[in-house]
Amino acid sequence: MQAGLVVLCLAYVLSQFFRAFLAVLTADLGRDIGATPEDLAFASGLWFLVFAAMQIPVGWALDRVGPRLSSAIPLLVGGAGGAAMFAVATNPLHISLAMGLIGVGCAPVLMASYFIFAREFSPARFATLAAVMLGAGSVGNLIASYPTALAVEWVGWRATMWGLATISAVIATGIWFTVRDPQRVEAEQKGSLLDLLKEPALWAILPLMLVAYAPSGALRGLWAGPYLRDIFALDTSQIGQATLVMGTAMIAGTFAYGPLDRILNTRKWVIFGGNALSLAALILLILWIESAVWISVLLLAIVGFTGASFPVIMAHGRAFIPPHLVGRGVTLLNLFGIGGVGLAQFATGRIHAAATGIGPTAPYAAIFGFFAVTLGIGCVIYLFSRDSMD
Numbered sequence: 590m591q592a593g594l595v596v597l598c599l600a601y602v603l604s605q606f607f608r609a610f611l612a613v614l615t616a617d618l619g620r621d622i623g624a625t626p627e628d629l630a631f632a633s634g635l636w637f638l639v640f641a642a643m644q645i646p647v648g649w650a651l652d653r654v655g656p657r658l659s660s661a662i663p664l665l666v667g668g669a670g671g672a673a674m675f676a677v678a679t680n681p682l683h684i685s686l687a688m689g690l691i692g693v694g695c696a697p698v699l700m701a702s703y704f705i706f707a708r709e710f711s712p713a714r715f716a717t718l719a720a721v722m723l724g725a726g727s728v729g730n731l732i733a734s735y736p737t738a739l740a741v742e743w744v745g746w747r748a749t750m751w752g753l754a755t756i757s758a759v760i761a762t763g764i765w766f767t768v769r770d771p772q773r774v775e776a777e778q779k780g781s782l783l784d785l786l787k788e789p790a791l792w793a794i795l796p797l798m799l800v801a802y803a804p805s806g807a808l809r810g811l812w813a814g815p816y817l818r819d820i821f822a823l824d825t826s827q828i829g830q831a832t833l834v835m836g837t838a839m840i841a842g843t844f845a846y847g848p849l850d851r852i853l854n855t856r857k858w859v860i861f862g863g864n865a866l867s868l869a870a871l872i873l874l875i876l877w878i879e880s881a882v883w884i885s886v887l888l889l890a891i892v893g894f895t896g897a898s899f900p901v902i903m904a905h906g907r908a909f910i911p912p913h914l915v916g917r918g919v920t921l922l923n924l925f926g927i928g929g930v931g932l933a934q935f936a937t938g939r940i941h942a943a944a945t946g947i948g949p950t951a952p953y954a955a956i957f958g959f960f961a962v963t964l965g966i967g968c969v970i971y972l973f974s975r976d977s978m979d
Contacts, residue, residue: 593657593768594722597702600664600760601726603753604695607668607688608636608806608930609836610733612814613829617746618684626815628681630938633811635685636692637931643696644924651916655770656701665761667694669754676750694757699726700920701768707907707915708771715907719900720847727843730809730836738829785918790909793974798902798922799929800967801864804871804960805896806930807937809835813889815941816953821882831886838890842897849901850978856905857976860898864968867895871961878950878957899926908977933960 611618611629618624624632643663650659671690678684699722706718740749785791808816813832817823823831846863850856870891877884903922910918937956944952 593764594702594705596760596763596767597656597660597698597705598722598725600660600668600695600698600764601702601722602729602732603664603668603757603760604698605727605729606733606737606753607672607691607695607729608633609730609810609832610737611688611811612809612832613734613738613825614741614746615811615814615818615828616825617741618681621746622678622680622684624681624684626811627938627942628684629811630934630941632681632685632688633807634931634934634938636688636695637806637927637934639689639692639931640696641924641928641931643693644700644920644927647697647700648917648920650697651700651704651920652914655773656697656704657764657768657770660697660701660768661761661764663697664694664764665758667691667696668757668761669694672750672754672757676747676754694761699723700916700923703903703919703923704916705771707919712908715904717847717851719903720843723897723900724840724843724847727836727840730839731833734831734833734836735826735829738825741825785910785914785921788909790975790977791906793970793972794902794906795922795925797860797864797967797971797974798906798925800933800963801860801867801902801929802896802899802926803929803933804867804964805835805839805893806927807933807960808889809839809893810930811934812937812941812953812956816956817882817885819949820879820953821885823882831882831889834886835889835893839893839897842894843900845894846898846901850904854978855976856901856908856978857971857974860901860905861968861971863895863898864964864971867892868961868964868968870895871957871964874957875954875961878954902926905974905977933963 611633647659667690671687671694674690675687678687702722703719706715710718814828817828817831849859853859870888874888906922937959940955940959941952944955
């Protein structure tokens with residue numbers, strides 16, 4: 590099982606990479622195939638929405654088939670195939686189709702490991718294990734920043750994508766040979782997503798799950814690039830360095846959140862406090878939107894750090910999910926978390942287009958404002974949630 594989890598972690602590195610690398614390709618894709626920020630926002634949003642939609646069949650497959658088959662085949666076909674399609678893209682539509690296919694490939698990876706954690710380890714360790722997997726896999730977020738910018742400068746973005754297609758195929762093969770399916774829960778096999786939605790305790794958690802990851806995921810995944818380019822005239826290499834800072838903060842935040850629920854003996858207030866700080870950073874980004882590049886990078890890093898509450902929210906919701914529905918339960922939570930970023934990317938793409946022409950800072954102030962408002966609403970609803978500790 591340890592070898593399988595290591596390979597799943599490598600697959601999750603790819604998943605984190607693919608959701609974040611477009612930010613450093615903004616200028617290159619615009620120059621070579623005419624892709625605008627709105628086109629890339631659509632492509633990024635499609636990745637997240639396809640990823641989210643896949644959580645329903647993935648949850649069923651985890652409970653019925655197991656994590657080995659559920660993750661190896663989609664990563665081989667979707668991850669490797671989508672990266673290859675990206676490498677030969679000649680227009681923005683090809684980029685969107687490739688990103689959608691990559692979303693299919695990445696969709697089962699994290700949930701396969703969470704499924705194993707839920708079945709093979711004690712509930713009290715779930716949040717910490719989930720945070721460790723998320724934090725270790727987030728190395729992909731770092732690779733998608735400055736290292737990717739260097740690779741694009743050295744060999745071009747097409748050769749870089751061919752390399753990623755090869756790596757995806759190798760890791761998918763590794764999953765097939767190393768992951769061991771946990772023993773199935775034979776009792777009480779009947780159940781569905783509707784049974785989960787009948788649990789009132791989840792109603793106050795799911796709205797925050799929908800909006801908590803969206804600011805850091807969308808800003809790091811795309812909007813940090815156009816923002817720093819348009820407002821501060823940063824080039825590809827400099828954007829890569831700035832997003833590296835934000836990506837590092839996201840990893841640090843993941844590891845920081847992991848044990849806090851056990852240290853403070855509360856999940857609810859750890860989650861609420863972190864997201865309240867993220868809301869404050871978004872408001873400051875609006876107020877100081879063009880003050881200085883270092884201030885903006887610092888605030889983006891704070892959004893990344895405080896927005897890393899995903900594994901603790903997952904653990905909070907996991908506490909109310911029965912054992913025979915663990916696969917569908919964790920994928921339902923993930924559907925909201927990832928789907929929220931996809932919806933946000935579609936919305937912010939339209940917001941950017943609508944505000945363009947008003948002033949150079951207007952599109953980005955509107956985007957930051959959108960994230961601040963939605964996160965604030967999610968936090969208010971979350972106040973009515975019931976705390977849980979295993």
